[in-house]
Amino acid sequence: MTLRTHKLSVDGHPRLRLVDVDIALSAGEVIVLVGENGAGKTTLLRTLCGLQQPTSGTVHLDKVDLHALPPAEQARQLSSMPQHDRAPDAMSVARRVLQGAVPAVGTERLFDDRQHQLLDDVLDELDLQAFRDRPLRDLSGGERRRAHVARCLAHPSATAYLLDEPFAGVDRSHARVVLQALRRRAAQGALVVVSVHDLDLAVLLADRVIGLRHGRVVVEGAPAVALDTEGLQLIFDQEGKLVDDDGHVGVLFKRS
Amino acid sequence: MTLTAPLSASRRRRWLLLGVLAVIAAALLSVCLSPDGFVALDVDNPLLQLRTKRVAQALLAGGVLGGTGVILQALLHNPLADPYIIGVSGGAALGGTVVLVVVGASPVALMAGSSAGGLITLLVLTAFLARSRRGGDPALLAGVVINAFAAALITLVKTALPADKAQALMFWLVGQIGYPSSTTLLATGAFSVGALLLCVTRAGKLELLSFGDDDAQRLGVNVQRERLLFFIVAALLVGMLIPQVGMIGFLGLVLPHVLRRVVDADHRLLLPLSILSGAAALALLDGVARLLFPVLQTELPVGALTAVVFAPIFAWSLFTEVRS
Numbered sequence: 001m002t003l004r005t006h007k008l009s010v011d012g013h014p015r016l017r018l019v020d021v022d023i024a025l026s027a028g029e030v031i032v033l034v035g036e037n038g039a040g041k042t043t044l045l046r047t048l049c050g051l052q053q054p055t056s057g058t059v060h061l062d063k064v065d066l067h068a069l070p071p072a073e074q075a076r077q078l079s080s081m082p083q084h085d086r087a088p089d090a091m092s093v094a095r096r097v098l099q100g101a102v103p104a105v106g107t108e109r110l111f112d113d114r115q116h117q118l119l120d121d122v123l124d125e126l127d128l129q130a131f132r133d134r135p136l137r138d139l140s141g142g143e144r145r146r147a148h149v150a151r152c153l154a155h156p157s158a159t160a161y162l163l164d165e166p167f168a169g170v171d172r173s174h175a176r177v178v179l180q181a182l183r184r185r186a187a188q189g190a191l192v193v194v195s196v197h198d199l200d201l202a203v204l205l206a207d208r209v210i211g212l213r214h215g216r217v218v219v220e221g222a223p224a225v226a227l228d229t230e231g232l233q234l235i236f237d238q239e240g241k242l243v244d245d246d247g248h249v250g251v252l253f254k255r256s
Numbered sequence: 257m258t259l260t261a262p263l264s265a266s267r268r269r270r271w272l273l274l275g276v277l278a279v280i281a282a283a284l285l286s287v288c289l290s291p292d293g294f295v296a297l298d299v300d301n302p303l304l305q306l307r308t309k310r311v312a313q314a315l316l317a318g319g320v321l322g323g324t325g326v327i328l329q330a331l332l333h334n335p336l337a338d339p340y341i342i343g344v345s346g347g348a349a350l351g352g353t354v355v356l357v358v359v360g361a362s363p364v365a366l367m368a369g370s371s372a373g374g375l376i377t378l379l380v381l382t383a384f385l386a387r388s389r390r391g392g393d394p395a396l397l398a399g400v401v402i403n404a405f406a407a408a409l410i411t412l413v414k415t416a417l418p419a420d421k422a423q424a425l426m427f428w429l430v431g432q433i434g435y436p437s438s439t440t441l442l443a444t445g446a447f448s449v450g451a452l453l454l455c456v457t458r459a460g461k462l463e464l465l466s467f468g469d470d471d472a473q474r475l476g477v478n479v480q481r482e483r484l485l486f487f488i489v490a491a492l493l494v495g496m497l498i499p500q501v502g503m504i505g506f507l508g509l510v511l512p513h514v515l516r517r518v519v520d521a522d523h524r525l526l527l528p529l530s531i532l533s534g535a536a537a538l539a540l541l542d543g544v545a546r547l548l549f550p551v552l553q554t555e556l557p558v559g560a561l562t563a564v565v566f567a568p569i570f571a572w573s574l575f576t577e578v579r580s
Binding site for chain 1: 260261262263264265268457458459460461463464467468470471473474475476477478479521522524
């Protein structure tokens, strides 16, 4: 499975959101999108899952134009997580997470053993079992974000998972849990595309980093290449470096 | 109260069975309620046979109100939506008024006119909703304005009409659950039941739409198509209903609100249960209105009764919600 964009541009008021983006993403890869606020990460993710129509250019899912596919077919293959979680506070974690499985099990299908298993698996995977029957309002910001991630990953037959800031507000130990869950999906043969602000996590997670600035792809490559001093300069206009000290990796910026 | 475990088939079956039983009980009880008090169920009693039609109409109207309330609340992402609040019934009344004045009081023309009025209102609201990035609130406000506008236009028309026509218009606008002909009952009954069943079989899509258009599309719902379908069905149902029973408020607002909190917020249960309980509630209240005839020496419009009963329930429900 591949997702490929060709000269993809998206106009938005008051600025261009994406300009001539040409990228090819394949199954089994973890792609991490980095860039400043407003660089185009969210727009790219929305376009890649079919939600945002391109102003010009195309997105191809394998051989077919993604935006020509009916929503049900897009959703059957692509599971996506929006940046903002607009679930009602009173909804339980179990109910919210299970909605993610709708493209695979159907909208009218009620809770059954198969979904029970599915729900259990993803809740265990993201260390949310304790919150299963609790309303979302009882969860902290980071816990709620994990439930949001769990919802996206609850889609059992997706060939690609696209997540907008899955680590926002998530503590370091649980970031590891989320990271492993994402890597596991890629190991099972899915494409995983994620936008990330924490560059240390980006380095740990990514097979390939795509750096965006003002709607353009400015760097692309393995983390060690894309996030080197030159890459950081291009993406963030700051002096920094990628450090790998005896297996401890991270990105450091120069004190200004 | 928080709903925890996802909705299972057995839970839905239990509640729907209860709903069906409530409808049957309410219908039987209502048939026995007359201005002379409670009368025994007797198949050969001609008055009772006549009253059966009236009860059937109340059941249909209640079901439609309960169902369209839930549908509009889901599509406008606002629990306050209801045909009488967001202007659909106002638009329908205006459409019917225009037809009444221009064409005359033919039932079919009235139904067509009010359906068209309701549908136009909904299309205007959809346009608002599509341009709004802030959810359903602007659409709701627009609906309130449309309702007021329609009411003003109807008043204008009423003032300009000769007395006899104004009287006919008044009579039609207030409306009441009456004794429809078997043909009308059969036609509207078949359409209402069919349309509501269609909605119930797609309630899972409605459930997803209630969380937002983007979210629903991410989960594979064809948002434009489903929204249009539900809107058209709701407008036709309300348009068909208004010329028959007039304005009956609060039912479509309060019942879903209470059911959401007490039973389940999942539309796959909420929608059918709201339809069933709406039917049961209106049949019962109409029976109570008949019982009150000797006291008031006139027929109490059931719309007044629904408001009197449901407004305090709504207030109480809101109060406890705010407090928790």
